[in-house]
Amino acid sequence: MTEPYGRVALIGLGLIASSMYWALKRAGFEGEVTGFARSSETRDIAREIGLCDRVCDTLTDAVTDADLVVLCVPVGVMGAVAAEMADALKPGATVTDVGSVKSEVIAAVAPHLPEGVHFVPGHPLAGTEHSGPRSGFAELFDNRWTLLVPVEGTDPDAIARLRSFWESLGANVEETGPDHHDLVLAVTSHAPHLIAYTMVGVADDLRRVTDGEVIKYSAAGFRDFTRIAASDPTMWRDVFLSNKEATLEILGRFTEELFALQRAIRQGDGDHLHAYFTRTRAIRRGIIEAGQDTDAPNFGRGAKK
Ligand SMILES: NC(=O)C1=CN([C@@H]2O[C@H](COP(=O)(O)OP(=O)(O)OC[C@H]3O[C@@H](n4cnc5c(N)ncnc54)[C@H](O)[C@@H]3O)[C@@H](O)[C@H]2O)C=CC1
């Protein structure tokens, strides 16, 4: 590959960072990848499984001389990590992140970065319910979207280099704005996760009444909820606290619709239910006919490659 960067630092060695490392190896990346995680246990695991070319015991060591620094930590600590590493950043380096929320992360990180360092926020729309250094795999980003959310005035060359970096990991890349990103993700990812957490919680509350049968007879729908509800609690706590406004907006609309459906059931209004389900089925069919992955949001700038 043509190397957009000579040295890459991955900060926070969990699902996303480990997947990035294995994808870089697969792409034949010839530079050096350093890694840092806060806990010594995670760093030990990383060394044991060969995750990163060099695992560093300090954040400063990991970012020194890096051309690209990727923040792969929960969104609630992005700002603190940026503040701690700021003095060690090389002039001309690019800092990016992979956080699931953009407006608050940008507000938390940008003020700490010195002049001469490029900040190009990002978000790979790919993940699983697993976390930690052992959970990554090289194919995670293949043919999935990565969104770049550069602030106005960012050096176009820094954006282009990050784009080609993500493409080398298998991703398709688009640019969008932070508020738009956060609203779309609230609909497509954040609210659905909260609904899954709630549904599994309700089933658990009913456990004694249903005598374990919820799990025994669970059909695909509920199983999907349990998979999503197994996602990392720290990561998702931070997502909801950071994307508060957009998530509350979507949940407000969701509960209105839910109440309308509830009323239709109570009143035996089959026409309402049928019309609603017909509309939602058409949406699913439209997605399939357009040849789009079901998990790829349409950011309105062309179809997926
Ligand atoms: N899990 C997923 O499906 C996706 C997650 N993301 C985003 O990627 C980021 C990372 O998520 P994952 O890799 O899934 O998480 P993870 O839980 O697998 O890994 C996070 C790592 O960060 C470390 N860490 C936590 N606080 C730290 C600190 N202050 N300093 C240094 N290291 C610290 C943890 O010890 C852990 O090793 C999050 O911001 C998340 O919103 C983005 C796309 C998908």
Ligand SMILES: O=C(O)C(=O)Cc1ccc(O)cc1
């Ligand atoms: O596992 C799933 O279903 C996901 O939805 C993964 C995911 C989680 C968080 C993101 O910001 C992006 C993708």
